Amino acid sequence: xxxxxxxxxxxxxxxxxxxxxxxxxxxxxxxxxxxxxxxxxxxxxxxxxxxxxxxxxxxxxxxxxxxxxxxxxxxxxxxxxxxxxxxxxxxxxxxxxxxxxxxxxxxxxxxxxxxxxxxxxxxxxxxxxxxxxxxxxxxxxxxxxxxxxxxxxxxxxxxxxxxxxxxxxxxxxxxxxxxxxxxxxxxxxxxxxxxxxxxxxxxxxxxxxxxxxxxxxxxxxxxxxxxxxxxxxxxxxxxxxxxxxxxxxxxxxxxxxxxxxxxxxxxxxxxxxxxxxxxxxxxxxxxxxxxxxxxxxxxxxxxxxxxxxxxxxxxxxxxxxxxxxxxxxxxxxxxxxxxxxxxxxxxxxxxxxxxxxxxxxxxxxxxxxxxxxxxxxxxxxxxxxxxxxxxxxxxxxxxxxxxxxxxxxxxxxxxxxxxxxxxxxxx
Amino acid sequence: xxxxxxxxxxxxxxxxxxxxxxxxxxxxxxxxxxxxxxxxxxxxxxxxxxxxxxxxxxxxxxxxxxxxxxxxxxxxxxxxxxxxxxxxxxxxxxxxxxxxxxxxxxxxxxxxx
Numbered sequence: 001x002x003x004x005x006x007x008x009x010x011x012x013x014x015x016x017x018x019x020x021x022x023x024x025x026x027x028x029x030x031x032x033x034x035x036x037x038x039x040x041x042x043x044x045x046x047x048x049x050x051x052x053x054x055x056x057x058x059x060x061x062x063x064x065x066x067x068x069x070x071x072x073x074x075x076x077x078x079x080x081x082x083x084x085x086x087x088x089x090x091x092x093x094x095x096x097x098x099x100x101x102x103x104x105x106x107x108x109x110x111x112x113x114x115x116x117x118x119x120x121x122x123x124x125x126x127x128x129x130x131x132x133x134x135x136x137x138x139x140x141x142x143x144x145x146x147x148x149x150x151x152x153x154x155x156x157x158x159x160x161x162x163x164x165x166x167x168x169x170x171x172x173x174x175x176x177x178x179x180x181x182x183x184x185x186x187x188x189x190x191x192x193x194x195x196x197x198x199x200x201x202x203x204x205x206x207x208x209x210x211x212x213x214x215x216x217x218x219x220x221x222x223x224x225x226x227x228x229x230x231x232x233x234x235x236x237x238x239x240x241x242x243x244x245x246x247x248x249x250x251x252x253x254x255x256x257x258x259x260x261x262x263x264x265x266x267x268x269x270x271x272x273x274x275x276x277x278x279x280x281x282x283x284x285x286x287x288x289x290x291x292x293x294x295x296x297x298x299x300x301x302x303x304x305x306x307x308x309x310x311x312x313x314x315x316x317x318x319x320x321x322x323x324x325x326x327x328x329x330x331x332x333x334x335x336x337x338x339x340x341x342x343x344x345x346x347x348x349x350x351x352x353x354x355x356x357x358x359x360x361x362x363x364x365x366x367x368x369x370x371x372x373x374x375x376x377x378x379x380x381x382x383x384x385x386x387x388x389x390x391x392x393x394x395x396x397x398x399x400x401x402x403x404x405x406x407x408x409x410x411x412x413x414x415x416x417x418x419x420x421x422x423x424x425x426x427x
Numbered sequence: 428x429x430x431x432x433x434x435x436x437x438x439x440x441x442x443x444x445x446x447x448x449x450x451x452x453x454x455x456x457x458x459x460x461x462x463x464x465x466x467x468x469x470x471x472x473x474x475x476x477x478x479x480x481x482x483x484x485x486x487x488x489x490x491x492x493x494x495x496x497x498x499x500x501x502x503x504x505x506x507x508x509x510x511x512x513x514x515x516x517x518x519x520x521x522x523x524x525x526x527x528x529x530x531x532x533x534x535x536x537x538x539x540x
Contacts, residue, residue, distance in 0.1 A: 095429075095510040125511055172533045173429045175510040183512075 012057045015065060016049060023066035024141030025226065029113035030070045032176065035077040036094045038138060038166045044080070048073035094120075094169070094176040114139070115178045115230050122191040123174045130165035131194050137162055140219050150201060150216055188231075192240050192296060195223050199244055203251075217251070220244060235287035239297030242283035246303040249273035249280070261404035265312040277307040295331040298323055317346035334363045338372060341379075350382040370399035374409065381412070386420035430469065430534040431506045431514045437527040439492075440476035441501035453522040461506070466517045471504025498527050505534065 027048065032041040048069045055072075062068040121134040129151075136142045136150075148158035168174065179187040202216025224241045231237050253267040281304050287297035302323045309315035324340035337360050345353030357376055366372050377392030393413035400406050446454070461468055477492045477499040484493070492499050501523065508514040511531070518529045 123511075125515065172431075172531075173510045175512050179512070 007057055007060055009057060012053060012061065015056060015061045016052050019052070019065040019069060020049060020141060023069060025114045025117060025139045026066050027069045027073055028138055028141070029117035031073040031077055032094060032117065032138075033113055034074045035081070037170060038094070040077055040080060041073070042138070044073040044076040045069070047076055095173045112230050114226065116176050118191055118227065119178050119187060120169065120174060120176050122187070122194050123169070124187070124190055125172065125174055126165055126168065128194070128197070130161055130168075131190070132197055133158060133161050134165050135194050135223075136198070136219070140223065142219070146215075150213070188234060188236060189294075191227070192236060195220050195227070196240060196244075196296075198223070199247075203247065217248060221248065233290075235290040235292050236294040236296050238283045238287040239294060239300045242280040242287065242300035243296055243303055245276045245283070246280035246300060246307050249276035249307060255404055259404060261402075261408040263408070264306065269309075269311070272307060277304070280304055281308070293326075293330075295327060298327040298330065302327070315346070317343055321347050334360060334365045335369070335371075338366060338369070338375060342375060345379055345382070350379045354379045354383065368399060370396055370405075373399065377409075377412065377416070381416060384419075386416045390416040390420055428507045428509055429511075429514075430536075431508060431511075432532045432534055433471075433504050433506050433514075433518060433521070434500060434530040434532065435502045435504075435521065435523045435527065436498040436530065437501035437523055439497060439499045440478045441474070441499050441527075442476035442478075443473045443501070445476075450522050457521065460520050461517050464517050464520075465513050466506050466508040469505040469507055471502065473502035474500060501527070 024045070028041055028045045031045050031048075032038055035041040035044060051072060052065070052069060056062070118135070118139055121138055122131045126134070133147055133151075136147045137144060142150075144159050144162060145155045147162075148155040151158065153161075178184075198216055199220035202213045202220065221241075221244055224237065224244055228234075228237045228241055249272050250267060252273075253262065253269075253271045255261055280300060284297060284300045284304050287293055288301070293301075302320055305316050305320050305323070321340070321343040324336065324343050327336055328340065338357065341353040341357045341360070344356055354376070357372075357379065360366060361372060361376075373392045373395035377389045377396055380386075380389035380392055390413055393409050393416055397406060397409045397413065400409060458468060480490075480492045480499075482489050482491060482493040506514060506517060508517065511533075514531050518524070518531050521529045523529050
């Protein structure tokens with residue numbers, strides 16, 4: 001191991017990698033404001049990280065790596081701008097509109113550049129897939145190749161998607177700012193949706209390598225933590241962090257050692273991450289205390305009730321059902337209504353739930369949704385209507401690609417066929 | 428300030444003499460709302476109904492708009508606004524969004540050499 005200036009190469013490399021993970025968003029967000037252009041900002045930030053390797057080995061690791069990197073990247077951006085002044089002045093730049101006529105009072109409230117970056121990446125004028133890609137690249141600093149792998153597209157496709165989105169930001173002058181109070185709830189919802197999508201992409205793993213997927217989950221969690229540190233008073237940010245924590249607390253128990261999917265009822269509750277569940281619970285309580293609960297806080301509350309119950313049967317299903325009723329009010333989605341039938345079956349029995357489910361099945365938006373036949377099958381199974389249950393399990397299998405889920409459904413199908421017409425007709 | 432082309436799409440044939448009174452009333456109020464939101468209409472035009480359009484493709488001249496669709500371009504204006512957020516706020520208030528659509532496109536400014 002070589003040393004220079006008393007700092008070992010490995011220590012410097014470790015510090016740079018660490019700063020990349022922790023400080024990327026901070027450095028890029030501040031540099032973008034000076035550069036007025038995301039491409040130039042990215043370039044300068046990359047260069048700053050590269051020059052850190054030499055500079056830190058020579059002069060020692062700075063006390064505030066983020067500040068060092070930001071100063072270096074900004075200086076590089078200013079150099080480029082000076083060199084290319086004539087050319088660059090003709091290019092559209094990121095618009096800040098600080099102290100402009102609209103919402104000026106609210107804009108002072110959140111001065112951190114990282115928030116501007118997040119809100120610009122998740123601007124509603126960008127397609128959602130572009131929002132997700134930009135957030136991963138610009139906010140998380142994930143390489144284009146890794147983003148492409150996570151979303152199962154070629155690196156070329158992902159690079160084109162990112163370029164198109166950045167071009168739209170500058171050509172259409174999507175402003176580099178945090179929206180004012182009047183727009184904040186809607187715009188924040190778009191940000192939370194992107195982070196949640198990042199998480200579920202990692203969590204549900206339709207396919208792809210495990211490693212990349214686990215990283216997505218961690219990135220989503222740290223992104224939400226960053227957002228919460230920047231917007232500590234937003235109950236929905238707390239709600240999302242709580243939801244991710246409590247859901248992730250069960251990560252290790254979602255499959256058995258053979259990779260077979262375990263439903264909530266079968267999971268080993270003693271192996272759940274109690275610290276994460278407790279942190280989630282505190283966040284939910286905090287969110288509810290504000291009196292402004294939205295869909296993420298409500299979903300987190302439901303997840304918390306599950307996480308805290310001694311067993312599936314001991315779950316406070318009445319309260320779960322009540323929370324689903326509230327959730328439907330703020331988020332009238334057919335998927336929420338469908339999930340509510342599971343709680344309904346535990347409070348009022350499988351027949352009441354099945355009646356409700358058949359009403360929901362008329363909604364075209366649920367056509368092709370694999371959990372509709374899966375839940376129908378389970379309710380029929382519990383009612384002892386095994387032949388109908390078997391048919392519903394087959395329908396669910398037709399719609400499911402995930403190997404672990406297919407195996408689960410196939411096992412249930414086999415059990416239903418076993419208990420079906422052959423046996424029950426005799427009795 | 429940036430300039431945007433605001434394209435107004437309305438149900439065919441988008442005859443400006445056929446606009447209902449309540450639409451005209453909203454249209455009357457529109458310029459004041461644009462100013463209030465921080466924008467400025469540089470220039471704008473309504474078009475005659477799409478039944479008066481003639482399309483040339485290659486060397487072939489045909490009667491009507493260039494594609495047969497339910498909605499046609501009814502008019503357009505050039506809007507000056509500080510950024511896309513302001514432009515979108517202004518576009519959202521246009522009465523054409525009720526039964527048609529409004530497209531916001533930045534104007535192309537050729538780079539200096």
